[in-house]
Amino acid sequence: MSALLLWMRNLNFPFNLQHLENSYLIRLVKTINLREIWYFGLQYTDNKGFSTWLKLNKKVLKQDVKKEPILQFKFRAKFYPEDVAEEIIQDVTLRLFYLQVKDLILSDEVYCPPDQAVLLASYAMQAKYGDYLKDKHLPGTLANDRLLPQRVLNQFKMNINEWNIV
Incomplete structure (x- = not known):
């Protein structure tokens, strides 16, 4: 079984489920040069159809993921700052928030x-x-x-x- 990580709808990161842990998220954020990782997480659709945050301290297959040949995870903002001007340091963090909020508005999720x-x-x-x-x-x-x-x-x-x- 393998998985795909969807990031901004156009970038796929294949990975082995045996190695998915906190270090994988660290490797991903290093790829995009993101240091403010505490705002972000990995999201998946559980067996009941709800969006759920992946617990990186638990094995993937022990969570309520669909048992499919390819699992999909979304790299998403998990927390939003109260004061963007004061709390956001990196431009890449600001860009990721912008892209996600834009996507949520265009899809009418927000x-x-x-x-x-x-x-x-x-x-x-x-x-x-x-x-x-x-x-x-x-x-x-x-x-x-x-x-x-x-x-x-x-x-x-x-x-x-x-x-x-x-």
């Missing part, structure tokens, strides 16, 4: 009111692309960026092309 979703999308695009320049930001520039939850797109009865004016 509700975000439409006006705030549009505002957050504008901030994300400003950070990614900078100020709008007509010669630089041609039509279709935002075509590959998922910016808003489907619920917000449906609410305003606009298709994706109407939202992506750039």
Whole structure:
């Protein structure tokens, strides 16, 4: 039996279940150069379909994991700081929080009111692309960026092309 660790939906880390322990998480965070590991953990879907945190001090097969040929674990934020500006030291930690919160909002796992979703999308695009320049930001520039939850797109009865004016 083997397992895959899903990280940000596009990076897979294969590993042997016999070796999964706290040292594996340490090895993973070293790979991405993350020192603030206390905020993060490994999550899996248990036999009842609930998201559960992997206890790294227990053997994997002693936990309520599905007995499948390939197990999937997600590297996720387990705790959030109260004051991001004061408590977060590394840019990589901030980036990981941003990506997870963005994913939770876009998938509607965390509700975000439409006006705030549009505002957050504008901030994300400003950070990614900078100020709008007509010669630089041609039509279709935002075509590959998922910016808003489907619920917000449906609410305003606009298709994706109407939202992506750039």
